[in-house]
Amino acid sequence: MALNGTAMAADRPVDEEDERRLAVAAAGGDRRAFAALYDLHLDAVYRYCFFRLRSEADAEDVTSEVFHRALVAMPRYEPRRPFLAFLYTVARNVIADRARRARPVAAFDDAVATPTDAPGPEERSVALDEARGVREAIGRLTGLQQEVVVLRFIEGRSTQEIARALGKRESTIRGIQMRALAALRGILEAPR
Amino acid sequence: MSDRDLERFGEGLARHRAVRPSDEFRRRLRADLMAAPVVFAPPAPRFAFVRFAAVAASILLVLTAGAGSAAASSLPGEPAFGLKRAYEEIQLLLAADEPARAEVALAIAERRLADLQTTAGRPELAPAAAAAYAEALTRAASLTDKLRAAAPSAKRDKAIDRVTESTRTQEEVLEELSERLPEPAQPGIERAREAQHKVTDKDKKDKDRQRSGDDRDDEGEEAATPRPRILATPRPRTAPSARP
Numbered sequence: 001m002a003l004n005g006t007a008m009a010a011d012r013p014v015d016e017e018d019e020r021r022l023a024v025a026a027a028g029g030d031r032r033a034f035a036a037l038y039d040l041h042l043d044a045v046y047r048y049c050f051f052r053l054r055s056e057a058d059a060e061d062v063t064s065e066v067f068h069r070a071l072v073a074m075p076r077y078e079p080r081r082p083f084l085a086f087l088y089t090v091a092r093n094v095i096a097d098r099a100r101r102a103r104p105v106a107a108f109d110d111a112v113a114t115p116t117d118a119p120g121p122e123e124r125s126v127a128l129d130e131a132r133g134v135r136e137a138i139g140r141l142t143g144l145q146q147e148v149v150v151l152r153f154i155e156g157r158s159t160q161e162i163a164r165a166l167g168k169r170e171s172t173i174r175g176i177q178m179r180a181l182a183a184l185r186g187i188l189e190a191p192r
Numbered sequence: 193m194s195d196r197d198l199e200r201f202g203e204g205l206a207r208h209r210a211v212r213p214s215d216e217f218r219r220r221l222r223a224d225l226m227a228a229p230v231v232f233a234p235p236a237p238r239f240a241f242v243r244f245a246a247v248a249a250s251i252l253l254v255l256t257a258g259a260g261s262a263a264a265s266s267l268p269g270e271p272a273f274g275l276k277r278a279y280e281e282i283q284l285l286l287a288a289d290e291p292a293r294a295e296v297a298l299a300i301a302e303r304r305l306a307d308l309q310t311t312a313g314r315p316e317l318a319p320a321a322a323a324a325y326a327e328a329l330t331r332a333a334s335l336t337d338k339l340r341a342a343a344p345s346a347k348r349d350k351a352i353d354r355v356t357e358s359t360r361t362q363e364e365v366l367e368e369l370s371e372r373l374p375e376p377a378q379p380g381i382e383r384a385r386e387a388q389h390k391v392t393d394k395d396k397k398d399k400d401r402q403r404s405g406d407d408r409d410d411e412g413e414e415a416a417t418p419r420p421r422i423l424a425t426p427r428p429r430t431a432p433s434a435r436p
Contacts, residue, residue, distance in 0.1 A: 031226055038222060046213040060217050067225055081400070089400060131208045142382060144389050153205040167396025169360055175367035181198040 016082075023079045034074065038067055041084050044155060045091055051135050051150045052095055062098065066091045085165055092147070099143075137187040145180035152177055267307050269320030291351035294339050297332035298355050304328040305362055308369065315374045322373065322380025329362070329387040336391060340398060356395040363388045 019040070025033035045066055049059040069090050070077075077086060138146050147166065151157045152173075159177070163170040266272035280300050287293035304325035311318040336355045339348050366388070370381050 035222060035226055038225060042218060042221075043212045047209065047211050050211050051208070060213065063213065063217075064221050064224075067221065068228065071225060071228060086400075089397070093397075127207070127210065131211050134205065134208055142385065144385065149202075149205070153202040154208050156206060156209065165396075167392045167399070168363065172360070172363045172367060175364075177202070178195060178198060179367075181202045185198065185201050 019083055020079045023074075023077055023083050027074045027077050027079070029075075034071060037083055041087055042067075044084055045087050047154060048088060048091055048150055049095070050131075051138050051154055052091075052146055054135070054139055058098075062091065062094050065094045069094065085161070088151070088165055134188070137184055140187055141180055141183055144176055145183065148173060148176045149180045149184060153181075267310060267314070267317050267321060268304070268324035269317040289347075290335070290339055290342060291345075291347045294332065294335040294351045294355055297328070297335045298358055301325065301328040301332045302358060302362070305365060308373075309365070311377075312369065312372050315377075318373045318377035319380060322377040322384065324380075326380050326383035326387060329359070329384055329391075333359075333387050333390045333394075337394065340394060352395070352398075356391060359388050359391040363392070 019037070022033045022036050026037060042063070046059060046063045049062045049066070050056065053059050053062060066087060070087055073086075073090070077083075138149055141149065144166075148162060151162045151165065152159065157165075159170050159173050163173045166173070264276060266276050280296075280303075284293060284296050284300070287296045304321070304327075308318070308321040308325045311321040332355060336352055339352055342348055363385075366381065366384060370378070373381065
C-alpha cells in the first residue's frame with residue numbers, strides 16, 4: 001500500500017462514453033479493454049477494500065478477487081450501469097462472503113512493520129498511520145455505516161449514488177451517514 | 193455537535209483518498225488478469241421443491257380462535273404477549289403458499305415495529321420490543337429469500353415487492369425512532385437494521401441481475417444457465433517487504 005496525493009488513475013474524470021465502449025469490448029472478450037477498465041478503477045476498489053477490511057493483505061486479496069469475479073461476469077455486464085458501481089457491488093459481495101466464512105480479525109501487526117519499496121517523506125508515513133487509525137475506527141462501525149462513510153466521504157460519491165448502489169432511499173442514507181459520522185468522531189476523539 | 197460540524201468532520205476524511213495499492217501489486221494483478229483463462233462451466237442442477245399445507249394447523253386454529261383478541265393490545269415483555277405471538281404463529285402456519293406466508297411474516301414484522309414505536313413511552317419494554325421486531329423481520333427476510341429462489345410468478349413478485357417496499361419504509365421509521373429508544377434496546381435495533389439491510393440488499397442484487405441479464409447470484413448461489421468461470425490461478429500478493 002502506498003500513499004500518493006497526485007495523479008491517481010481512479011481520480012481522473014472518466015468519460016462515460018469511453019468507459020461504455022471499453023465495457024462493451026471487454027464483455028466481448030477484449031482483455032486489453034478490461035485491463036483499461038482495471039487501470040481506471042483499481043485505486044477506488046482498493047481504497048474501498050482498505051477501509052472496509054483490517055489489513056493491507058486483506059485489501060489486496062479482496063481487490064484481486066473483485067477483478068477476477070468482474071472478469072468472469074463481463075459477458076453479462078450491462079453497459080448502461082457505471083462500471084465502478086458494478087465493481088463496488090462485487091466488492092461488497094466478496095467482503096460479505098469473507099465475513100460469513102470468518103469474522104475479519106484486526107491484524108494491524110502485518111500492516112505496520114516494513115517500509116514501502118519507495119520510502120516517501122515523513123508526512124506520508126504520518127498520513128499512512130492516520131489512515132490506518134481511521135480504518136480501525138471505521139471497522140468499529142456497523143457494516144452499513146462503514147459502507148456509507150467510505151463511499152460518501154472517502155470516495156466522494158453522492159448520497160443519490162450511494163442510495164442507488166445500496167438499494168435504499170436517500171433519506172435513509174442521510175440518517176445512516178449522520179449517525180455513522182457521530183459514532184466515528186466519538187471513536188476517533190475518545191482518549192486512548 | 194451540530195450537523196454542520198459533523199459534515200465538516202466527514203469532509204475531512206477525503207484526505208484519505210490518497211490511499212492506493214503498491215505499484216508491485218498493481219502490476220502483478222494486471223498481469224494475472226491479462227493471462228487468466230476463462231471457461232464456461234456446465235449448468236448447475238436445479239431441484240424443484242414442493243410444499244404441502246400443514247393440516248394440523250387448521251386444528252390449532254379451531255382451538256385458539258376467539259382467544260386472540262384478549263391479548264391483541266399486549267406488548268413484547270408483557271405476560272399476554274405470548275398468546276398474541278401464538279396466534280400469529282398459527283396465521284403463519286395457515287398461509288396458503290410461500291408468497292402468502294412471506295406477506296403474513298411481513299405483517300407480523302410491521303406489527304412489531306408498531307409495538308416498538310409504542311414503547312417509546314414505555315422504555316422498560318423497549319429492549320424486548322426491539323428484539324421481537326428484529327426476530328420478526330429476520331423471519332420475513334428469510335421467507336422472502338426462499339421466494340426469490342422459487343420460480344417467478346406474479347404472486348411471488350408482488351410479495352417480494354411488498355416486503356421490499358415496506359422494509360424501506362421501516363428503515364426510515366427505525367432511523368427516526370432509534371434515537372428516542374434507550375441504550376438497552378440498541379442491540380435489538382442493530383439486529384433489526386441488519387435484517388432490513390438483508391432485504392433491501394437482496395432486492396438490489398435481483399434488480400442488478402435483471403438489468404444485466406445476469407442469472408447468477410454474486411454470492412455464489414447456483415446458476416440456472418451455463419456461466420463462465422475463471423480457472424483457479426494463484427492471486428498476486430505483494431511481497432511482504434513491499435507492504436507497509
